[in-house]
Amino acid sequence: MKKQSLIFMIALAIIVVVSCKPKQQAAPVVSNEPAALLAEIDQSAPVNTLTENESKSGWQLLSNGTDFTGWHGYNMSGIPDCWIVEDGSFTMTTTGGAESQDIITDKKYKSFALFVEFKVDTAANSGIIYHVAEDTMYQFPYETGAEYQVVDHENWPDSLADWHITGANYAMHPPMVRPFKPVGEWNQAFLVVNGNKVTHYLNGEMVVEFEKYSDEWNVLRNSGKWSDFPDYGKYDEGHISLQNHGTKVWYRNVKIKEL
Template sequence: MKKIKSLSLLFATFALFSCTSEKRSESATAATGDQPENSTLLLEGNTLDQWQMYSQDSIKGWSLINGELHASGAGWDANEDIITKKTFANFDLSLEWKVAPENSSGIFFYVQRDSDQPIYESAPEYQVMDDKGWPQQMKPNQYTAANYAMHAPIGTEVKPAGEWNTTRITVNYPHVEHWLNGVKVVEYDFGSEDWENRKASGKWAEVPNYGKAKSGHIGLQNAGKVVYRNIKIRQL
């Protein structure tokens, strides 16, 4: 009888330890912005099979070298932006990027490919740029990790040009979070009073469908010279 009680106590202790460890792991993930392992690689097999151009039939301006996706730096209005073939609604996206000195780019979600607008008017943007080396003063909501021209990031620690940064974007509609190097720096809700006021008084006031979609493609802008790697997404 004593042996059975001892075994029961041992199993109960093990179960409690396992549960506690799992909760600690979940807490650590939330605190650092790390993404769970059950994600889909969007550069799997070192190919661009999961990608297409936003406004062209064949991929142009991008090269994939040893798992790293290089943008040529064609410019904001060169129409050489790339998007996923699949669309996503609620998701957890993570990737690494590094940018050349005095260059900028952007990461988009909820992109609507049929739009006749440039990609930056089609979808919300997570800004990517050389904050420290940019040659002119920008508005607070135009620097790295901003919800571009809408929400300024708070507490960003951007690594210098040429060094890898880690980005994470989580969307559980209508809630959105921007993470940079393990720190949550932007948080907002589509359609909220704050969102509508910022849109009405800012850059997107004359773009009626901006931020209205509830699903769409992931997009990468070929504006400046930037390199991406380890692009992963998990649908929520």
């Protein structure tokens, strides 16, 4: 066999072998962008459950519809008597409008995406607070953690500042739009904390976006309400809290994904 023919046959064999190798499937693209994370939630699934795809994507359930597994009272070992599970939802029995005995997750979180469904009673006030430090030197979670505001601003008896509207970063950043569903209807809160970047969604629309420790954040943090709270925003990891402000609010379908 001529040398040229031998070289040709070897080259042809290599091509055949390479072409017959199974192609490796590309790894699925994982995005921590808020819109992509929100799209991972199957909103047609039964309440207080995780779908197989949600579980594979890293989502975990923080509400089972029957008890407070994964939660405890702030600076307490158990659940306060004023918190109950009602029709598959966390809610409170306290009245009078004063803050009293918030609950927090057993676990601390740093960067995460959080999905929560909530509905409010008339003139109700509450909030979802994160990066909360649990310590007896503090009386309430809001002394350290930032708050996704939950309030019936439509029926509030007094005029509210724009940073007190549902979806706001309470006492810091007002919502850009107000896609709030009224008393008795379920709303969807979606919160993404990815490093210093924080995004709030309400009913599928982005309402707040900010960068922690930015010049703007520092100005807002050091003025107004938080000037009297030296440890507000101090922590970059902490518990997640549901606030009991002495009015009726319901929370369900609580799902979290660590980033």
